[in-house]
Amino acid sequence: MxxxxxxxxxxxxxxxxxxxxxxxxxxxxxxxxxxxxxxxxxxxxxxxxxxxxxxxxxxxxxxxxxxxxxxxxxxxxxxxxxxxxxxxxEASKVAPIDKLSVVLTMVLAFVILHETVTVKGILGGALIAVGTLILIL
Known part of the structure; x- marks a missing residue:
């Protein structure tokens, strides 16, 4: 749900x-x-x-x-x-940068909340970060 x-x-x-x-x-x-x-x-x-x-x-x-x-x-x-x-x-550039909060949340969840880090999570976060860079450059 x-x-x-x-x-x-x-x-x-x-x-x-x-x-x-x-x-x-x-x-x-x-x-x-x-x-x-x-x-x-x-x-x-x-x-x-x-x-x-x-x-x-x-x-x-x-x-x-x-x-x-x-x-x-x-x-x-x-x-x-x-x-x-x-x-x-431009909204098409501002929004993706704002969504880097997803990557930052993943890092903070690991550091502060001691949530589990997985290869899948690292790969997904890296793809979000790289995708953001591609969109704004």
Missing amino acids: WIWFALLSAVFAALTSILAKIGIENVDSNLATAIRTAVVLVMAWGIVFLTGKQHGISDIAPRSWLFLVLSGLATGASWLFYYRALQLG
Whole structure:
């Protein structure tokens, strides 16, 4: 089941890039990011309330709060830089560079989370990195 969610994530991430590139024309990239974030905030809380999960807030451990806040800060920084890059560059070049996050995630998962490294994983990460270089050069 997770693979379907991952594939849908990829589809919507692709749409995000195209829609954002069109939407930020003549709009400050930081303002555009704030508007996007407000929409995401309303949508996410709407889903929480629609599914009745808002009662779980009090059950969240302090450590989880810390890492969720840090993740939110990282997301915010990523979006701010992404929108600025989109405003200045071509979506077909910005998006592949942004997707190097896949390779960085694989490395960090090994170093920080001690996830298993496989030959298949190394090869896949290397192909993503090489593919990105080919696309942007």
